[in-house]
Amino acid sequence: MAESFYKSLDIGKDVANTRTLLHEAIPLTGTIVSGTYADANIKNYAHGMFQSVYDYPYLSSSANHIFDITTGVSAESSLYASVTTAGQKSKKLNIYNQMAQVLVGYDHTGSIQRFDEDGDILAGGTKIDDVIFLNFSRLLTKDEIKKGTFQLTLGANATYATPMSKTFHITDASGSDGYLVNSPVGEYGILFASQGTGTPLHASGVNAACGLLFYQAGVCALTASIFNDNAAGGLLTTKCEMNSATEDIEAVLTGSNIDALGDAFRHRINNLQFNNTVELNSSVYFCRINHNEYNYSTNPTYLSGSKIRVKTQSSDLPVSYITTVGLYNDNNELLATAKLSEPLKKSSDTEFTIRVRLDY
Amino acid sequence: MSFYKFDEDDLFTNTIEAYPQYRFYTQSGSIYVNDMPHLTGENTDNNIGVPKGFISLYEYNIDRPAGNLIYPFIVKDGHRDTLKTVSKQAYNATLLFGETSTGSYSLSASISRDYYSTTTRTRINALRNTLNHYNYLSPHYQYSSSFGDKSSQTVNLISIPSILYGSKIKKGTISLKYYVTGTLVGELQDKNYNGELVQVGPEGSTGSGSVAGVCLYREGFIVLTGSWDLNTENIQTDAFGPSKWIHFNYGANDGNPPALTTLSASFAIDYQGTTHTQTMTMFATAPYGELNHSNNPTYLDSTETQGISTGSLQYMEQPRKIKNIVESQFLDVEPDFVKTTYISKVAIYDEDKNLIGIAKVATPVRKTEEKQYTFKLKLDI
Numbered sequence: 183m184a185e186s187f188y189k190s191l192d193i194g195k196d197v198a199n200t201r202t203l204l205h206e207a208i209p210l211t212g213t214i215v216s217g218t219y220a221d222a223n224i225k226n227y228a229h230g231m232f233q234s235v236y237d238y239p240y241l242s243s244s245a246n247h248i249f250d251i252t253t254g255v256s257a258e259s260s261l262y263a264s265v266t267t268a269g270q271k272s273k274k275l276n277i278y279n280q281m282a283q284v285l286v287g288y289d290h291t292g293s294i295q296r297f298d299e300d301g302d303i304l305a306g307g308t309k310i311d312d313v314i315f316l317n318f319s320r321l322l323t324k325d326e327i328k329k330g331t332f333q334l335t336l337g338a339n340a341t342y343a344t345p346m347s348k349t350f351h352i353t354d355a356s357g358s359d360g361y362l363v364n365s366p367v368g369e370y371g372i373l374f375a376s377q378g379t380g381t382p383l384h385a386s387g388v389n390a391a392c393g394l395l396f397y398q399a400g401v402c403a404l405t406a407s408i409f410n411d412n413a414a415g416g417l418l419t420t421k422c423e424m425n426s427a428t429e430d431i432e433a434v435l436t437g438s439n440i441d442a443l444g445d446a447f448r449h450r451i452n453n454l455q456f457n458n459t460v461e462l463n464s465s466v467y468f469c470r471i472n473h474n475e476y477n478y479s480t481n482p483t484y485l486s487g488s489k490i491r492v493k494t495q496s497s498d499l500p501v502s503y504i505t506t507v508g509l510y511n512d513n514n515e516l517l518a519t520a521k522l523s524e525p526l527k528k529s530s531d532t533e534f535t536i537r538v539r540l541d542y
Numbered sequence: 543m544s545f546y547k548f549d550e551d552d553l554f555t556n557t558i559e560a561y562p563q564y565r566f567y568t569q570s571g572s573i574y575v576n577d578m579p580h581l582t583g584e585n586t587d588n589n590i591g592v593p594k595g596f597i598s599l600y601e602y603n604i605d606r607p608a609g610n611l612i613y614p615f616i617v618k619d620g621h622r623d624t625l626k627t628v629s630k631q632a633y634n635a636t637l638l639f640g641e642t643s644t645g646s647y648s649l650s651a652s653i654s655r656d657y658y659s660t661t662t663r664t665r666i667n668a669l670r671n672t673l674n675h676y677n678y679l680s681p682h683y684q685y686s687s688s689f690g691d692k693s694s695q696t697v698n699l700i701s702i703p704s705i706l707y708g709s710k711i712k713k714g715t716i717s718l719k720y721y722v723t724g725t726l727v728g729e730l731q732d733k734n735y736n737g738e739l740v741q742v743g744p745e746g747s748t749g750s751g752s753v754a755g756v757c758l759y760r761e762g763f764i765v766l767t768g769s770w771d772l773n774t775e776n777i778q779t780d781a782f783g784p785s786k787w788i789h790f791n792y793g794a795n796d797g798n799p800p801a802l803t804t805l806s807a808s809f810a811i812d813y814q815g816t817t818h819t820q821t822m823t824m825f826a827t828a829p830y831g832e833l834n835h836s837n838n839p840t841y842l843d844s845t846e847t848q849g850i851s852t853g854s855l856q857y858m859e860q861p862r863k864i865k866n867i868v869e870s871q872f873l874d875v876e877p878d879f880v881k882t883t884y885i886s887k888v889a890i891y892d893e894d895k896n897l898i899g900i901a902k903v904a905t906p907v908r909k910t911e912e913k914q915y916t917f918k919l920k921l922d923i
Contacts, residue, residue, distance in 0.1 A: 202623045206614050218584050238604045244590055
């Protein structure tokens with residue numbers, strides 16, 4: 183290797199820091215979460231507090247965790263008193279409180295704040311007390327869910343056996359520019375409902391707020407009333423049968439356990455898609471080579487018979503071939519090397535600026 | 543919550559060198575990586591979403607149908623960054639600012655084989671300097687020597703991508719086995735730790751003890767030149783005839799469809815790679831007599847309510863009793879109070895007290911004033 187010739191970088195002029203956003207499109211069809219693998223990709227736990235969804239039967243080492251489904255009921259909910267022991271009353275309350283503590287935080291008295299439909303907590307307004315949570319895997323959300331890209335399509339046909347005959351969409355339509363920041367876990371957007379196929383939404387349910395999406399935390403909090411009819415405070419014209427016993431969402435929330443509600447919810451997932459974001463931080467070092475620099479080499483192969491190998495006549499300009507740029511610290515200790523894809527011919531009549539990018 | 547500063551004895555970095563074992567088994571043109579069977583999914587021929595015999599880079603698209611794959615994309619902006627698959631010309635001339643360029647996550651890798659019997663041998667020629675460089679290990683490396691001229695002799699080049707070995711193949715771990723109808727007819731090992739692939743088995747076999755090729759440990763190539771007959775049975779490989787090392791791994795991503803008589807041959811490659819992982823180890827000590835109080839609401843006795851005294855000039859909260867959690871065998875005797883906390887996590891902060899990491903213990907650790915613990919935190923960097 184040729185002997186190094188050190189040249190100092192001017193931090194103000196020669197070094198630039200950049201941040202690039204790389205995204206991934208994450209599509210999840212409903213058949214993955216319900217159907218294709220006959221629930222071999224669904225993991226239920228002995229504690230019964232949430233259900234995990236994988237993209238392949240979870241006993242396979244190839245399977246990736248996609249998201250968890252759970253549900254929480256606030257003590258302030260009108261349904262709370264009706265939740266039975268078999269319906270895991272205390273666990274649903276604990277989950278609501280746990281999620282609310284983390285995602286919404288506390289008020290000035292130290293009390294846990296409830297999920298707010300429009301995110302304006304101080305103004306009061308409608309609270310979301312019966313919540314279906316989707317906790318997405320960090321593998322998929324990476325640094326954050328890209329704002330304005332979330333779309334969940336749910337089957338809304340009243341009959342349990344044919345849920346996808348009618349569908350509606352839930353999107354963070356205002357996410358890209360209308361997100362909120364008053365959460366301990368970062369930014370979040372409001373989820374809105376829109377018609378899909380078969381116009382299942384009641385007129386008052388179109389563009390109605392129906393949940394919150396926490397972008398950095400990767401958590402979607404949906405009001406359970408999305409499956410209810412307008413008369414019962416829901417979004418739909420006709421309420422949905424959530425299980426084969428034709429129970430509605432309120433009956434499932436109060437009388438069935440969390441796993442059963444997870445099954446019921448998955449049965450109505452038609453499609454789920456979002457984009458994620460990864461921040462790539464880079465430092466760019468502009469390594470400037472003047473005309474009178476780096477024209478010689480101390481590489482042993484530079485000389486042949488005590489003559490410069492790449493010169494044929496004594497009057498020829500000195501020439502070298504640059505293959506590598508070394509980055510050194512203040513003590514001239516080598517930190518990193520950047521290699522060129524092919525050697526760069528350098529002579530005294532040329533100048534170069536080599537752009538070295540370091541991603542981290 | 544208390545802050546403690548790491549001193550120089552609490553913090554050190556080191557490098558873990560690991561030797562992951564790899565095995566490739568080739569039969570009838572099919573490659574099996576680490577003895578993993580090819581699993582057919584509900585939507586795909588190979589459930590990990592890459593061709594059979596290949597590994598998938600991120601294993602993202604597991605059994606996903608076409609059109610429903612996870613893929614990366616990047617928006618063209620002032621940073622002027624894009625994915626490698628987008629050519630410079632397309633990026634500058636076709637792609638507009640604000641438009642996206644997309645990539646693919648069907649990134650795969652596997653071993654491949656190149657058989658050279660003619661003078662056109664680009665990959666071997668490209669390795670000329672590298673082969674000559676390792677001449678100090680063994681003269682068998684030399685591109686042209688009394689052991690053979692690699693520019694003209696028949697050469698079997700097996701290429702191993704670096705994702706399948708790390709920084710280098712560990713010396714002395716390579717084993718190449720050649721089977722015909724399930725019987726081992728030849729085995730090569732780098733038993734001298736110098737890259738020479740010496741035939742070590744079966745005992746007494748033709749060519750036993752001879753060098754059949756060399757291995758480029760850092761570069762991930764196996765160069766086989768052994769052309770002696772390993773047995774007398776004729777099978778169809780590169781040519782119809784007896785088995786030879788130059789025909790080893792026939793059908794392994796070399797574009798050759800297996801013939802009927804090839805079916806009887808199978809090949810195994812075993813080796814260990816070398817990986818280096820930098821780790822930072824931190825010792826976080828919970829000293830005697832410290833960390834014995836908690837601000838958790840459950841730390842206080844819930845049977846007592848918060849007493850408050852107020853006046854025109856004051857608002858005073860009365861002290862509350864800490865819950866005594868010392869266990870007693872007797873119901874009517876309250877045991878002596880001992881300040882007890884349960885440590886459930888250790889948080890790491892930077893010099894500006896920004897939280898940068900949390901280490902959680904599997905079960906909370908009981909801490910009393912007369913106990914001291916040191917938590918060992920290890921972070922791969």
